[in-house]
């Protein structure tokens with residue numbers, strides 16, 4: 001099965017998880033790059049606003065065609081209880097090319113259900129696996145036990 005891990009990360013948590021998945025599966029990886037500056041307080045506030053309004057952004061060109069993969073493992077941080085704007089944009093632009101999907105999210109808290117529901121809806125297909133991880137468990141490394149279970153599910 002050909003797998004692509006696709007993720008966006010503003011401060012590194014979702015990247016850490018994406019790289020852990022990639023290293024275990026030895027698959028391809030694609031970082032989604034936003035053309036908007038997301039650093040600093042004003043951009044933080046604006047990012048929350050955009051996410052809650054379900055706005056789209058302009059992404060840099062992607063390198064891998066999702067149609068070439070049996071499974072996309074899509075990772076996003078939770079922004080204002082929503083999908084991050086760059087991942088919303090990626091799904092919006094590429095959804096027609098998705099085969100199977102799995103989702104992972106990172107968040108400061110532990111409320112992931114709304115984000116997973118919308119990821120499923122926008123992707124047009126139910127995920128074969130999904131996992132929500134708290135930022136503090138990513139930072140202290142304790143997420144690795146949970147991600148091992150997730151990886152087992154997507155290897156089937």
Ligand SMILES: Cc1cc2nc3c(=O)[nH]c(=O)nc-3n(C[C@H](O)[C@H](O)[C@H](O)COP(=O)(O)O)c2cc1C
Nearest residue numbers: 009010011012013014077078080081106107108109
């Ligand atoms: C604009 C913005 C809004 C956020 N909103 C939420 C939220 O509603 N709930 C939550 O639990 N965490 C929220 N967070 C925290 C991030 O989801 C969390 O720190 C995540 O792990 C960041 O991932 P990253 O380091 O890959 O960017 C928000 C972060 C940002 C930047």
